[in-house]
Amino acid sequence: MKIDSARDRTDLEDRRLILKARDGDARALEELVYRYDEKVLSMAMSFVGDMDDAKDIYQEVFMRVYKALPKFEFRSRFSTYLYRIVTNACLSHRARSGKRSFVPIEDEPGEDQDSTKHGVTLLSPDRPDAAVINHEIASRIRAAVNTLSPRLRTVFVLRHHEGFKLREIAGIMECAEGTVKKYLFDATRRLRIQLEDIRI
Numbered sequence: 001m002k003i004d005s006a007r008d009r010t011d012l013e014d015r016r017l018i019l020k021a022r023d024g025d026a027r028a029l030e031e032l033v034y035r036y037d038e039k040v041l042s043m044a045m046s047f048v049g050d051m052d053d054a055k056d057i058y059q060e061v062f063m064r065v066y067k068a069l070p071k072f073e074f075r076s077r078f079s080t081y082l083y084r085i086v087t088n089a090c091l092s093h094r095a096r097s098g099k100r101s102f103v104p105i106e107d108e109p110g111e112d113q114d115s116t117k118h119g120v121t122l123l124s125p126d127r128p129d130a131a132v133i134n135h136e137i138a139s140r141i142r143a144a145v146n147t148l149s150p151r152l153r154t155v156f157v158l159r160h161h162e163g164f165k166l167r168e169i170a171g172i173m174e175c176a177e178g179t180v181k182k183y184l185f186d187a188t189r190r191l192r193i194q195l196e197d198i199r200i
Helices: 006-022 026-048 051-071 078-097 130-145 150-161 166-173 177-194
Strands: none
Touching: 006 026, 006 051, 006 078, 026 051, 026 078, 026 150, 051 078, 078 150, 078 166, 130 177, 150 166, 150 177, 166 177
């Protein structure tokens, strides 16, 4: 069987490591964690906005993976399965703590053609009043993002902050790609309505 893509090679390597880890190979488990640790920490930080909390989530995620690995049936990519665990852990943490985090607003070319194209851009630091205005803009964005429902916020974070493709988000959230597009459209529209007075 010819392997045509890096993703296929990654999937095969993940499978090899998982099977070895199930047999008690601690080094294989360590390598599996190493392959994804930076992405898991990055995702956690995107959701919670605090490094200490992100590290707690990181630990929780890999503990969950360790306990669930014997039951993993390879029905999906391991990465999709892992990122689903990360997303659920982040949402659970947020519900428990009530803490908020910051996500930047960006336009999504080609996926939101009917909406008015105006994003939020921070000022150049060369401008004397940039620091004050940028702080105000960032505060407004944080407040707007915090009003989104958990699902809308999750899709927005995964797409705009973590850079996942729509089909990947659909796999992580276990829903249709069309549903992800709708969530993303709704999230972007709601944020633009709340921030429409910002014109720099």
